[in-house]
Amino acid sequence: MSTLTLAVELAYWQQTTIRAVVALVAVLIPAGTLVYLFLFKMMSFMQSRLGPMEAGPYGSLQLLAEVGKFLQKEDVLPRKADRVVFKAAPFVVLISTFLLVLVIPGGPDAFFIDVDTGIFLALAVSSISVIGILMAGWASSSKYSLLGALRATGQLIAYELPLVLAVMGVVIQAGTLNMQGIVMAQAEGEIFGFGAIGNPFIITQFLGFVIFLIAVQAELTQPPFDMPVAESEIVTGYLTEYTGMRFLLFFIGEFATAGIFSALAATLFLGGWYVPGLDPTDNLFNVIGPLVLMGKIILVAFLIFWFRFTYPRFREDQLQTLAWKVLIPLSLVNIVVTGVLKVLV
Amino acid sequence: MILAALPGFEPLVSGDAVVAQNIAFGILAVVMVAAALRMVTTPNVVHAALYLVIVLAGVAGIFILLGAEFVGVTQVLVYIGAIVVLFLFGIMLTRGALGEDEDAATEKRRMALMVGVLLLVVTGGALLDSFGDAAMDRSRPSLTAEIGDSIFSQYIVPFEAVSVLLLAALIGAIVVARKE
Numbered sequence: 214m215s216t217l218t219l220a221v222e223l224a225y226w227q228q229t230t231i232r233a234v235v236a237l238v239a240v241l242i243p244a245g246t247l248v249y250l251f252l253f254k255m256m257s258f259m260q261s262r263l264g265p266m267e268a269g270p271y272g273s274l275q276l277l278a279e280v281g282k283f284l285q286k287e288d289v290l291p292r293k294a295d296r297v298v299f300k301a302a303p304f305v306v307l308i309s310t311f312l313l314v315l316v317i318p319g320g321p322d323a324f325f326i327d328v329d330t331g332i333f334l335a336l337a338v339s340s341i342s343v344i345g346i347l348m349a350g351w352a353s354s355s356k357y358s359l360l361g362a363l364r365a366t367g368q369l370i371a372y373e374l375p376l377v378l379a380v381m382g383v384v385i386q387a388g389t390l391n392m393q394g395i396v397m398a399q400a401e402g403e404i405f406g407f408g409a410i411g412n413p414f415i416i417t418q419f420l421g422f423v424i425f426l427i428a429v430q431a432e433l434t435q436p437p438f439d440m441p442v443a444e445s446e447i448v449t450g451y452l453t454e455y456t457g458m459r460f461l462l463f464f465i466g467e468f469a470t471a472g473i474f475s476a477l478a479a480t481l482f483l484g485g486w487y488v489p490g491l492d493p494t495d496n497l498f499n500v501i502g503p504l505v506l507m508g509k510i511i512l513v514a515f516l517i518f519w520f521r522f523t524y525p526r527f528r529e530d531q532l533q534t535l536a537w538k539v540l541i542p543l544s545l546v547n548i549v550v551t552g553v554l555k556v557l558v
Numbered sequence: 559m560i561l562a563a564l565p566g567f568e569p570l571v572s573g574d575a576v577v578a579q580n581i582a583f584g585i586l587a588v589v590m591v592a593a594a595l596r597m598v599t600t601p602n603v604v605h606a607a608l609y610l611v612i613v614l615a616g617v618a619g620i621f622i623l624l625g626a627e628f629v630g631v632t633q634v635l636v637y638i639g640a641i642v643v644l645f646l647f648g649i650m651l652t653r654g655a656l657g658e659d660e661d662a663a664t665e666k667r668r669m670a671l672m673v674g675v676l677l678l679v680v681t682g683g684a685l686l687d688s689f690g691d692a693a694m695d696r697s698r699p700s701l702t703a704e705i706g707d708s709i710f711s712q713y714i715v716p717f718e719a720v721s722v723l724l725l726a727a728l729i730g731a732i733v734v735a736r737k738e
Contacts, residue, residue: 336635340639
């Protein structure tokens, strides 16, 4: 795509090791940032309080304190639990998260994998987390856990469809599933012959962007779609029996996935690592690309968490109705309109 | 395993890549056979479904090793993400909480064995008959665009037939569910 950035040629295993380490960072840094900025601070400000202030300046080290606290907790295993499945469940959820991060490009040469299937791979591996949730709910051998897992599964299956269908509009416009291809299509695109800002698909695919964000909210089982962990009815659903380290893994998985879905939305609809006005093949983007992407992630995550802290919980039937009777028909209409315009224009 | 296989999409002409592929295939095959055996011998239905996940993930890994990226990803999306999830959902809704299931492992065993042998003979025979020892073109991974093109040109009739079949199944499910 552009000239080689590195002066040294690295062996395959060296490249793979570097990518694995960077992937770990790329999962944890956005997750930590989102938890501090939004869960600790923004929610507190919206509720007229300061939030954590003691650990570090403005409570910025609070997250480390929390991790330390979780690590000290006793690892409780319910007596009737299925031990192996119970212990494996959080890791299945994390596997899904770590596979998801791989498709997100940070610059023309700064990517983990540059595969032809791109966004399709992301949508496929994001569905693995459902299995982890079902494992957690069933192996806990508790009725609250099982109910929570069943609710979560029903919800995730329902909202996976609008999630996939909303992406279709972008894929039709870009003409590729490849994430780099989608970024380049936005960087080099034009809106009615005006190409100064490229063609970020949020403008032409605004409906798709809205549907995608709603579906992401539901996939993350966050309020207003938090029936699976509705604390007034079923304690915390499939998380009820988890303590200490294993609870922490689920917690990291949830917020890391929030960060990665924000990154996906930023790449699909906001132009990813590209900033208008520069040459997209410029080597510069290998350096500033990840930072640009991080800025866009925070922008999208701001929207996601804003809705999280604003709206009350949906009832189960309202939740299913919204997915099947509103979002799916709307996204199908979006696909048809996009397809017709793609052929005509 | 999928992780290790994914970045290896450089053309598979060099000897090294083929050796690495064979090693990866060996590991996948051993894991898959072990998981498949445990799947049919375990007395616990939920465990059986989870072993099935391992087998299906192995199949996806083998597709990716062969450069059939789109098919491998579809395998994960459809079989792991949807079909096994529906299995688990159904089992958990109907069987209640944890517990071993006795009746699944007795009566139907002979029938299952017969069906299994029949499937092996039919598919094995069909594969040997149509491909024999013809070598596969592994010089490059297949592209999604090419698969799309061939589905909507060369294979348009079978594709539409499958669509109608699925639609019929969908309508049938609605009719059965709304019997009253």
